[in-house]
Amino acid sequence: QVQLVESGGGLVQPGGSLRLSCAASGFTFGNYWMNWVRQAPGKGLEWVSNIYSASGTYYADSVKGRFTISRDNAKNTLYLQMNSLKPEDTAVYYCNIQRDSVVYWGQGTQVTVSS
Numbered sequence: 736q737v738q739l740v741e742s743g744g745g746l747v748q749p750g751g752s753l754r755l756s757c758a759a760s761g762f763t764f765g766n767y768w769m770n771w772v773r774q775a776p777g778k779g780l781e782w783v784s785n786i787y788s789a790s791g792t793y794y795a796d797s798v799k800g801r802f803t804i805s806r807d808n809a810k811n812t813l814y815l816q817m818n819s820l821k822p823e824d825t826a827v828y829y830c831n832i833q834r835d836s837v838v839y840w841g842q843g844t845q846v847t848v849s850s
Contacts, residue, residue: 737761737839739830744844751820755844757813757830765808767834771815773826774843783828784815798824820848 743755757769771783784804786792792804803816813830827843 737832737834739832739839739841741828741830741841741844744828744846746847746849747820748850749821749848751848752816752818753820753846755815755817755828755846757815757841759811759813759830759832762832762834764806764811767832769804769806769813770831771804771813771828772831773824773828773846775823775826778826781826786813817846820846822848824848 738760740758741755743753745753747753768785768787770785772780773783774780782795783798784792784794784802786804786806794802801817801819805814806812817824825846825848827845829840829843831838831840
């Protein structure tokens with residue numbers, strides 16, 4: 736079965752960096768678009784970024800130029816490098832995929848940006 740496990744969140748000061756990881760299993764990782772989505776406290780889901788290949792990456796305007804998505808198909812792992820973090824980046828970050836009209840989610844990892 737599809738499993739997605741996020742890690743790498745934590746508490747960081749404004750201007751700091753974090754790298755999130757999403758370990759995937761149960762499907763052919765390299766064949767799918769992978770997404771990062773976040774949910775800030777008291778707010779709805781916000782799409783952050785997605786990737787199919789190195790030449791196919793997309794970002795929300797709110798993170799463009801600060802976040803970088805990447806993937807290692809040999810390790811079945813998705814990454815999100817987050818630089819110049821702002822308090823408004825505070826959220827639970829999820830990776831997800833859509834397969835056969837079903838969206839699969841990980842459990843999320845908390846990112847808190849605060850001084």
